Amino acid sequence: MDKRSLSISGHRTSIALEPEFWAALDAMAAEKSQTMASLIRDIDEVRQTANLSSAVRLAVLAWYQDKAATG
Template identity: 50%
Template sequence: MADTTGRVTIDRSSSPSRPEKRSFTIAGHRTSISLESAFWDALKDIAVEHERSLASIVADIDRNRGSAGLSGAVRIWVLDYYRQRPTL
């Protein structure tokens, strides 16, 4: 989650390395994605910032991922998103 300064913080109350599984319907097919809580939190923050649903962002990533696995593609997309942000 982003704090008041815009920095992403990690909630360590649950195991940050244990993946959490969530299901989505993409292009009419049900699929599951397993991501660590830090990636889910970052993805939610991005969705809120851009007024989009998680499902719509995941669907966009799915359309552009090529042969990469969906969970890995989401992780790379989130990482790239934050790397491209301007810093102060």
């Protein structure tokens, strides 16, 4: 697990994720021309779970599923 701290909507938070998820977030952010913080802020704003790390993992899964479906 890698733990990183970042600012989201004006407050500091820490997220612990496996390195593979951080790599996927880097790819997602690059594809969307966003910073990592802005991507995680977007995920935070629409999450359906109380746990931000879980919401991030689900967003990564959805991103890969969409890429697989669209080829």
